[in-house]
Amino acid sequence: MSREPRPAAAAMLRRRSQSSVTEEAPGRKELLRLIEAAGSVADHSALHPWRIIELRGKARRRLGEALAEAEGGAGNAVEKQVRKARRAPLVLAIVFSPKPSRKVPDWEQEAVASGVAHALSLVLDEAGWGVFWRTGLQTRSRPVHRAHRLEPQEELLGWLYVGGRGERQARARKPIRAARFLSRLTG
Template identity: 60%
Template sequence: MSAFDAVMRRQSHSKVTSAAPSRLELLPFVEAAATVADHSGLKPWRLIELRGDARVRLGAAFAEASGATGKDAEKAASKPLRAELLIAVVFTHKPSFKVPAWEQEAVASGVAHTLSLLLDEAGWGVFWRTGILTRTEPVHRMHELAPNEQLLGWLYVGGLPDKTKSDKRKRLEAGRYLTTLT
């Protein structure tokens, strides 16, 4: 399959099975994702695997950060249990006079997106979850983030269910988004 074909068929899978790639299976995908354009080669990112109990601790951090109680706290705490593997995407700002913070964050986002494409192309279900909880103190503490780090979200990774969404994406009217400057 060509890169074009893989990108055109990619879709998010919010429901996945309990299967997940092992750490050894994951490493080549991370290595390939690290080839994204990176001005000055700063590598302003890192990834954190969350499996097993780490997902439960993340759920507790979600509940604490949301201030929820009772059933709402249980609902918040259950979100990280939707996949056996979560990959936290962390932007690590590196001091640089040449590369502004926004460009470094774009590199981290590029790594995450490329990794999601590679996993999807390999047959794994992937969903990139973001949201307000990524910027909360309990969630930062749980991930042991340094002061120069920000969480960009999590790739939820698992097996594809038997019945996957077969609807083709609505094609973009590319001409509306690609303009010409004369």
């Protein structure tokens, strides 16, 4: 029996990163509702090994300065990174926050945190917001860790840049050839 894609599959196929967004952003109440939905990903032992840091306004400058420091830059390099950090009115830092567990290794907990980040990008997109996930070589640097006030055991996974969808639409993505990624183990 063949079935048509359900709404979640259709949303995943439709989603595109929006690298250019407007200054409109979801409010705190809407954001909490969307995080609640994203936080429902599979999570062995319900450890919730993640947290999200909301950066708006001047907090984005601190992010840009930390990125520049991580690159060893000064002057124009700082302003360049600050401009990048201000490319969206809302920046969500996704933090892997491992919990002690004899049953669930750190790698599995980090996978949960990554799943929350991806799910959040999907629900933000589905709610009509432009979203793109930014990472980079400086993501796990000391200056960036310090700027986000992370605990010693925590690691940053990257940032979701969120804003209104501009008039320019993201280009359609070429579908993957799923058969290349699916193999079969036989007995």
